[in-house]
Amino acid sequence: MRSAQEALTASRRAPLLSALGVLTIAFSLFAFGLFGLVAINIRRALEQVSERVEVRAFLSDSADIEQVAAAMKDIGEFPEVLRVDYVSQENALERARKEMGEFADVFEAGVLPASIEVHLRPGMRSPTIVKSVADRIKTYHFIDDVRYGEEWVEKLYRLRNIATVAGIALGVAFAAVAVIIIGATIRMMVLARAKEISIMRLVGATDMFIRLPFLIDGLVKGVLGGLVALLLVWITNRVVNQYFIETIFFNRELIFLGIVGGAAMGMFGSLVSVGRHLRRV
């Protein structure tokens, strides 16, 4: 209780420094948050594209409908498979006409073979897995041909890998910059009170008593900085949504994690900075 009071008094005594501290934390986290926003949106876009990864097996004209049904059931039980759809000749024709409107009259019934469409589970869409599923489907004797856009799947997968690696590297860099800036800010705030700390030690305040107000101060500034950063990212997201492209915002868990992260950083920074001062008068 007294520590909380001390923390509050300290902030009141140096309002400018406190505000500067909160703003520095806020902008460091804002930069990190913006990066995070870009990262989750790229991720979502790639996921949407990868949902279109599918294996299409064309049936021979002589295929027995019961055999096909049994095969579909088998294939549906593959661990990699999400869903199996049957596309009849009529459906295929209809779809082709819709997708290529200007050539609608070119297609005639019977030209397009019936097929089964195999959709894969998320995380099961890498080139090797797709190929292995396709190979297994090929073994049914009534399957004429299996297609899955080999080249396209590989390209998509490579793009995903690049995005992931770049995301992690940039994320670590941004986080490191935020930690360094926040650490320096807190160090500055502690330095401003170095004399106070040394006097507290001389008159016999325990280390815990000295530390606690700084921890609370760091915690409060971390949370405040986190909230300001969140607000800034949210505003940015709104603006982008309104004038440029549709984007998604962080979900509740990520927001919570961000604020807890800010608080932890504030507390940890204070702990380290004060610790250095406690070792000498």
Next chain:
Amino acid sequence: MIRLTEVVKEYPRSGVALAHVSFAVRKGEFVYLTGPSGSGKSTILRLLYMDEKPTAGEVWINGVSSKSARGREISKLRRRIGIVFQDFRLLEDRTAEANVRFALEVTGAPKATIRSKVARVLTQVGLASKATSFPRELSGGEQQRVAIARALINDPFVLIADEPTGNLDERATRGVFQLLRDINASGTAVIMATHDLDLVRRSNYRTIELNHGRVVFDSAESPASARPFDEPFDIQETPTGPSESI
């Protein structure tokens, strides 16, 4: 009450600061620590309030040994030691009264007693009328009195003063010195490091002189007349053993 036994203090960069220093201070005693700059006076004081630990030997103070004392025990010990510095070390943004109160607050003293205790020590140092002044509004002597009040607030058994008159003019020096004598007269031991030979000469208190980290003279161990105070400390360049000084 206070005992240093064969205390050695070495610093990694500057080398030996104290070499085999031994002496004891009795309850209620007044002791001057004298000697040129860098002779180890401040080091001894820092060892007494356990800001530092000796490299070898042992410091005993009020039943606490430098060999075993840890964080909490040291904090508790400091509450029974008053410490005063040449540069006062007051918080500029707080009044005299708040500076004194601070020492009680940060040790978790009960709130009810704080107000009366602060008023009492400010009266004791003669600053009752300046309780609401900020340090910059006070003279050097008055600031040092605030620092002394802060040191007295926890009823210390010993007051450790590192050049307390170093920044003061003669008049203020006399006032602060008289205050320290009064404090001593009421039973608190005083250990005072000083350059001020006039002060040392005028009073009849025990004097321990240091040079190059060694005790070169202790008036408790030799007749008071044996140590002529006519040579300034600063010219003594070579370390001298205790036997040579006596």
